[in-house]
Amino acid sequence: MGTPEMKITDARSHLADIVRDASMRDEPTVITQNGRPAAVVIGFEEWKELAALRDARIVARIRKRAASAEFVSHEDVLREAEIL
Structure with a gap:
């Protein structure tokens, strides 16, 4: 269903x-x-879980880029995280 x-x-x-x-x-x-x-x-609890997953995805991308010492603009990070 x-x-x-x-x-x-x-x-x-x-x-x-x-x-x-x-x-x-x-x-x-x-x-x-x-x-x-x-x-x-x-529901609010489900939304909180989804928001936490989104935030974790953003942090993981930022850390990956930081580890490679590659410059990335704030806009690029948001775009990659599908926020922009």
Whole structure:
């Protein structure tokens, strides 16, 4: 079974249920806009885990570049980490 999807217009009236499902049941919901995925509602704990993974990936890239003594701009690091 895939991740539930909901149109943004429907999500407005079901926000409390969507947040409850994300936070208490670890069940994300994809919010669509104009028929395409636009956002995902996930629980706060899951978001913290994803943010920590992203941060660890950024640090690993910075350390790798620092070890090679190669100059890298701040923008390049963010671009490589897919933040820019």
